[in-house]
Amino acid sequence: MSLDEFFVTGDPLILASQIAIGLTMIGLIALITYLKRWKWLWNEWFTTVDHKKIGIMYIISGVLMFFRGGVDGLLMKAQTSRPELEFLDAQHYDEIFTTHGVIMILFMAMPLLIGLMNVVIPLQIGARDVAFPKLNALSFWLFFAGAMLFNVSFVIGGSPDAGWTSYFPLAGKEFTPGVGNNYYAIALQIAGIGTLATGINFVVTIIKMRAPGMTWMRLPIFVWSTFITSIIIVAAFPIFTVALAYMTLDRLFGTHFFTVANGGDPMLWLNLFWLWGHPEVYIVVLPAFGMFSEVIATFARKNLYGYKSMVYAVAGIAFLSMLVWVHHFYTMGNSAAVNSIFSLTTMMIAIPTGVKIFNWLFTLRKGRIEFSTAMLWSLAFIPCFTIGGVTGVMLAMAAADYQYHNTMFLVAHFHYVLIPGVVFAVFAGLYYWWPKMFGFKLNEKIGKWHFWLFVIGFNMTFMPMFFVGLDGMSRRMYTYSASTGWAGWLGFSAIGSIILAAGFAALCYNIYWSFRYASRDVGNDPWNGRTLEWATASPAPHYNFAKVPEVDRLDAYWYMKKEGNTGLKKSDLKPVHMPSNSWTPIFLAVVFGVVGFFLVFEWFTLAILASIGIVVGLVANSFDYDDGYHISVEELADEEREWRGDLQ
Amino acid sequence: MKGFKKLFGWLVMLTIPFLLAGCESNLIVFDPKGPVARSLTDLIIFSIIFMLVIVIVVFALFGYIVWKYRARSDDGNFEPEEEKGNHLLEIIWFTIPVIIVIALMIPTTKTIYEVEDVPQGYEEEEPLVIHVTSADWKWIFSYPDQDIETVNYLNIPADHPVQFKMTSAGTMQSFWVPELGGQKYTMANMQTNLFLVADRPGSYYGRNTSFNGKGYAHMDFEVQALSQDDFNDWVQEVHDTANTLTEEKYSEILEPTVIGRMTFNNTHLEWIDHAHGGSEKYLNPELYRISHGHEDHEGHDEKSEEETDSNEDQTKTEPSQSEDHAHH
Numbered sequence: 019m020s021l022d023e024f025f026v027t028g029d030p031l032i033l034a035s036q037i038a039i040g041l042t043m044i045g046l047i048a049l050i051t052y053l054k055r056w057k058w059l060w061n062e063w064f065t066t067v068d069h070k071k072i073g074i075m076y077i078i079s080g081v082l083m084f085f086r087g088g089v090d091g092l093l094m095k096a097q098t099s100r101p102e103l104e105f106l107d108a109q110h111y112d113e114i115f116t117t118h119g120v121i122m123i124l125f126m127a128m129p130l131l132i133g134l135m136n137v138v139i140p141l142q143i144g145a146r147d148v149a150f151p152k153l154n155a156l157s158f159w160l161f162f163a164g165a166m167l168f169n170v171s172f173v174i175g176g177s178p179d180a181g182w183t184s185y186f187p188l189a190g191k192e193f194t195p196g197v198g199n200n201y202y203a204i205a206l207q208i209a210g211i212g213t214l215a216t217g218i219n220f221v222v223t224i225i226k227m228r229a230p231g232m233t234w235m236r237l238p239i240f241v242w243s244t245f246i247t248s249i250i251i252v253a254a255f256p257i258f259t260v261a262l263a264y265m266t267l268d269r270l271f272g273t274h275f276f277t278v279a280n281g282g283d284p285m286l287w288l289n290l291f292w293l294w295g296h297p298e299v300y301i302v303v304l305p306a307f308g309m310f311s312e313v314i315a316t317f318a319r320k321n322l323y324g325y326k327s328m329v330y331a332v333a334g335i336a337f338l339s340m341l342v343w344v345h346h347f348y349t350m351g352n353s354a355a356v357n358s359i360f361s362l363t364t365m366m367i368a369i370p371t372g373v374k375i376f377n378w379l380f381t382l383r384k385g386r387i388e389f390s391t392a393m394l395w396s397l398a399f400i401p402c403f404t405i406g407g408v409t410g411v412m413l414a415m416a417a418a419d420y421q422y423h424n425t426m427f428l429v430a431h432f433h434y435v436l437i438p439g440v441v442f443a444v445f446a447g448l449y450y451w452w453p454k455m456f457g458f459k460l461n462e463k464i465g466k467w468h469f470w471l472f473v474i475g476f477n478m479t480f481m482p483m484f485f486v487g488l489d490g491m492s493r494r495m496y497t498y499s500a501s502t503g504w505a506g507w508l509g510f511s512a513i514g515s516i517i518l519a520a521g522f523a524a525l526c527y528n529i530y531w532s533f534r535y536a537s538r539d540v541g542n543d544p545w546n547g548r549t550l551e552w553a554t555a556s557p558a559p560h561y562n563f564a565k566v567p568e569v570d571r572l573d574a575y576w577y578m579k580k581e582g583n584t585g586l587k588k589s590d591l592k593p594v595h596m597p598s599n600s601w602t603p604i605f606l607a608v609v610f611g612v613v614g615f616f617l618v619f620e621w622f623t624l625a626i627l628a629s630i631g632i633v634v635g636l637v638a639n640s641f642d643y644d645d646g647y648h649i650s651v652e653e654l655a656d657e658e659r660e661w662r663g664d665l666q
Numbered sequence: 667m668k669g670f671k672k673l674f675g676w677l678v679m680l681t682i683p684f685l686l687a688g689c690e691s692n693l694i695v696f697d698p699k700g701p702v703a704r705s706l707t708d709l710i711i712f713s714i715i716f717m718l719v720i721v722i723v724v725f726a727l728f729g730y731i732v733w734k735y736r737a738r739s740d741d742g743n744f745e746p747e748e749e750k751g752n753h754l755l756e757i758i759w760f761t762i763p764v765i766i767v768i769a770l771m772i773p774t775t776k777t778i779y780e781v782e783d784v785p786q787g788y789e790e791e792e793p794l795v796i797h798v799t800s801a802d803w804k805w806i807f808s809y810p811d812q813d814i815e816t817v818n819y820l821n822i823p824a825d826h827p828v829q830f831k832m833t834s835a836g837t838m839q840s841f842w843v844p845e846l847g848g849q850k851y852t853m854a855n856m857q858t859n860l861f862l863v864a865d866r867p868g869s870y871y872g873r874n875t876s877f878n879g880k881g882y883a884h885m886d887f888e889v890q891a892l893s894q895d896d897f898n899d900w901v902q903e904v905h906d907t908a909n910t911l912t913e914e915k916y917s918e919i920l921e922p923t924v925i926g927r928m929t930f931n932n933t934h935l936e937w938i939d940h941a942h943g944g945s946e947k948y949l950n951p952e953l954y955r956i957s958h959g960h961e962d963h964e965g966h967d968e969k970s971e972e973e974t975d976s977n978e979d980q981t982k983t984e985p986s987q988s989e990d991h992a993h994h
């Protein structure tokens with residue numbers, strides 16, 4: 019392989035980004051060195067096993083990836099804003115929608131949600147950490163290694179170009195012989211292992227680590243949705259692991275699982291992919307539902323309406339989500355009976371979803387609705403998501419889908435589900451839990467700018483896509499001729515995407531502004547919350563709770579406040595056992611990344627040599643007898659006094 | 667004040683779909699030109715009415731509740747009462763979606779079954795069989811009974827059922843002529859079936875909707891429905907004037923390129939039907955190598971080049987514009 023092929027060359031856009039990336043890296047390294055922060059980074063962040071810090075690292079990565087994926091989105095919108103533009107060529111456009119889709123779902127939505135889950139779940143169940151803190155760190159670092167490997171493809175070797183669905187036969191060596199789709203197979207595998215471990219970790223955490231008295235029907239609704247989400251992760255991700263393994267074998271070792279030649283079955287990939295892919299959609303949407311429920315209850319100042327039916331609804335959605343994958347290929351020539359059955363299962367998802375919408379509305383009813391930024395996002399979610407939902411039902415009707423399938427109508431639909439369902443939720447969650455993470459609020463005024471720009475831009479960008487899809491524009495088209503009559507819709511949509519981007523910029527500015535100027539005096543419970551995370555200091559101390567709270571009903575903290583039961587007696591304090599930092603997770607992830615890189619380029623000797631590192635890491639981990647350390651009662655009392663004043 | 671702004675925003679949004687619905691009839695999916703497409707359009711319109719009702723109800727309820735129960739400076743900062751939930755209400759809004767699902771499911775299933783077969787009223791006629799073979803990045807249409815093969819355009823008799831037997835020479839594509847009916851995939855080593863009828867003579871837009879690489883955006887074709895007489899004339903003319911397709915020429919066509927129209931007076935089915943395997947013979951991964959940045963904008967240029975130097979084209983029934991043909 020010549021150097022010319024190794025680095026992606028020739029395109030000025032890419033050259034500029036390569037230079038920019040190079041300079042940023044050098045700048046960052048220089049800055050950290052200059053500020054003498056390496057040691058601090060290593061001790062406080064890179065080797066941490068604290069769920070809150072891991073959560074924050076997930077969130078930072080997610081926001082960065084949102085930026086990358088968002089730029090991809092804007093580039094696409096620019097390219098299709100006018101007919102026959104020559105801003106991006108076909109290959110470039112193909113790579114960009116592929117990386118956009120993968121990054122948005124796996125490296126933006128997932129880490130942002132998992133990040134918030136990490137920060138919030140142990141606090142909400144009154145635990146000191148997740149069940150397996152070190153595994154949690156490994157999850158994060160594997161995700162991060164996968165994400166970085168995937169992003170490297172942009173400058174080294176070329177990006178995947180077969181769509182985020184990576185359909186075979188196109189994604190096989192027969193039609194995409196370059197390294198691009200190797201990146202897909204391997205980077206997603208590495209990140210996916212991390213996610214699978216997260217799923218296991220949260221299932222165990224929620225089963226085993228709940229505070230005394232927190233029975234199942236006393237779980238905050240966000241905990242419920244995380245629990246069910248984790249179960250779907252454990253059920254669905256192994257399918258993807260296997261599919262990616264087959265893909266890797268096909269591409270790297272010449273097997274014929276999915277090839278056209280020698281009896282391969284490309285349609286097997288479609289089935290495996292969506293057996294994972296549809297549940298994956300719910301993996302990102304269900305935690306979001308949970309967050310909205312928390313925020314809506316808090317700012318309507320009421321308990322969640324129909325708590326039990328909400329739990330059943332989430333469980334019902336999760337169950338049905340496993341039974342609908344065929345709706346992604348009604349047009350494969352299935353029998354009429356198959357298409358009818360899958361139309362039915364798919365439409366049935368609308369039933370529990372409808373129940374949820376009505377429960378949210380009735381939580382608001384007779385409440386006292388406060389329009390904080392977090393609440394605005396949760397409110398805007400309801401109508402926007404309704405549009406995504408009803409168009410989803412339209413797509414579920416197989417016969418009608420023959421006319422929508424793979425058109426811009428579909429693209430509009432899933433953005434109407436994913437952006438209100440996931441992005442709005444993440445924004446709501448960030449504004450809501452920000453004080454718990456950092457000890458100050460994000461600015462509400464800039465928050466309103468962020469909100470209005472983003473919501474208006476979002477609707478302007480994606481509403482026209484429904485119509486251009488009904489007018490026969492299929493997805494993934496890098497260009498079209500003026501005679502199609504699509505230019506008006508797409509031009510309008512492109513303008514919308516600029517407003518959307520301005521909204522994102524407002525968020526970034528808000529983070530910057532608030533870090534510098536926001537008041538640090540927010541107290542432990544700035545929103546008058548209902549659940550346990552608000553019972554401890556903001557930001558939450560590394561041991562979470564000086565004394566593990568006891569729970570006697572739903573919305574425990576709300577009633578503790580009512581009963582004046584939030585104080586802390588020094589005599590109740592006991593030493594707290596904490597896990598020690600560990601270098602093995604980050605070490606293993608780096609090795610995985612390196613091995614992955616060699617595999618992408620099919621340099622097998624190097625890959626085998628590098629994987630010795632994995633063995634070293636595992637052995638070192640097995641002989642790690644560090645049992646953690648204890649925080650003494652005195653230390654606890656000192657830290658608690660800082661925000662409580664004197665202890666009782 | 668804030669609440670008002672919000673409500674207003676949503677109201678504006680609410681009106682957008684209505685305003686747009688006004689010009690709905692211009693959209694290709696709402697403009698069926700054959701019985702298959704018409705039954706799909708009917709189903710779609712039926713569902714849209716339901717969806718609009720749902721949207722209106724939810725939006726109205728939402729707007730009302732958010733407005734009515736907004737926090738006010740003069741409400742004494744009261745604390746709302748906790749509510750347990752109400753079984754009756756919960757049962758009601760569980761039942762409503764159930765009824766909606768049933769109401770949608772019945773016509774859906776009916777339509778699914780309906781479009782699998784020869785359209786109603788045409789059962790008596792013997793369908794014209796056309797084999798569709800999709801390749802990167804062109805459409806190949808073979809008329810086994812007429813012994814004709816065309817590339818990137820399709821002539822059919824109007825008011826007569828056509829049965830498409832579809833397959834692919836490599837990557838997966840999806841055959842879609844929205845004005846005549848719904849789409850279906852074309853897959854190597856497999857055959858899918860599709861029935862379409864065009865009511866009247868006319869020209870219809872067709873394309874691939876399943877992404878299959880660089881030339882995908884240009885993978886469209888024109889369907890010309892001709893009166894039976896014109897169709898017969900065309901068949902005759904092809905036999906008189908068109909060249910014969912050789913295996914060699916055929917493998918050249920299967921290379922990944924964007925090309926113009928072609929016509930031959932025999933079909934490739936003589937030596938291969940991709941539905942039954944054997945496509946690997948024509949695959950050549952090397953032709954798919956990409957080099958970033960060094961490419962010119964393939965699609966268009968090549969297409970026009972091919973078009974000018976291909977003398978196999980028929981002229982009479984060929985419309986003047988060749989690609990991305992307007993459908994309004």
Ligand code: HEM
Nearest residue numbers: 088091092094115119122123127181182436493494495515
């Ligand atoms: C930031 C604003 C966004 C813009 C401007 C945007 C724009 C686009 C565009 C133009 C396409 C491709 C349309 C086509 O040619 O087929 C697309 C595809 C896609 N988008 Fe977005 N998008 C945005 C946000 C998101 C988010 C938040 C998600 C997920 C959480 C997402 C997930 C996807 C996926 C999965 C695809 C399909 C990719 C494929 O075809 O393989 N997008 N988006």
Ligand SMILES: [Cu+2]
Nearest residue numbers: 296343345346
């Ligand atoms: Cu799905």
